[in-house]
Amino acid sequence: MTRVDYYNNPGAPKANSIAVAVSAYIQDDEGRILMIRRTDNDLYSIPGGQLEVGETLAQAAVREVREETGVECEITGVIGLYSNPGHVIAYDDGEVRQEFSICFRANATAGDLRTSSESKEVFWVAPSGLANLNIHQSIRLRLQHAMDNRSAVYFT
Numbered sequence: 001m002t003r004v005d006y007y008n009n010p011g012a013p014k015a016n017s018i019a020v021a022v023s024a025y026i027q028d029d030e031g032r033i034l035m036i037r038r039t040d041n042d043l044y045s046i047p048g049g050q051l052e053v054g055e056t057l058a059q060a061a062v063r064e065v066r067e068e069t070g071v072e073c074e075i076t077g078v079i080g081l082y083s084n085p086g087h088v089i090a091y092d093d094g095e096v097r098q099e100f101s102i103c104f105r106a107n108a109t110a111g112d113l114r115t116s117s118e119s120k121e122v123f124w125v126a127p128s129g130l131a132n133l134n135i136h137q138s139i140r141l142r143l144q145h146a147m148d149n150r151s152a153v154y155f156t
Helices: 055-070 129-130 137-147
Strands: 002-007 021-026 033-038 048-050 071-082 087-090 096-098 100-111 118-125
Touching: 002 137, 021 033, 021 055, 021 071, 021 118, 021 137, 033 055, 048 055, 055 100, 055 118, 071 137, 100 137, 118 129, 129 137
Parallel strands: 021 100
Antiparallel strands: 002 087, 021 048, 033 118, 071 100, 087 096
16 A cells, blocks of 8 residues: 655545544664664654554554564654644555554664564665655654653644
8 A cells, every 4th residue: 555645735635534643752872773664655753653553552563663663662752743724644555644653762672673564775874864854744743752852742
């Protein structure tokens, strides 16, 4: 399935669904950030995905990181709650989802980097290398909030 993200775009299609999503910002001991290159839109991102029935938000984030990167992690905090109605995601099956995502801070605990059906690249990148990557504006916002080490959780 492919997707197109629209961010504060007046020409965006109208949302017809909403789903709970999670993502995780993880840095290694050298300060590098765990990133993936998505298979559905070819953009770089922090790992994340949709909450499944029967799991907590933190469990979903841990599972998504493991599935997309091969890295095991533990959740250590919340960076932000993102629910901008101006950010919609259109899928090729006709679904147009309004954003609703919780971004966690996490620590890697084990695992070896590997790709998956959702990630065609998995790597650690220095914060200075983010500028060279094609990252959607909504993910750049999460990255900035994480790197700012904000004292309060961001929310929209």
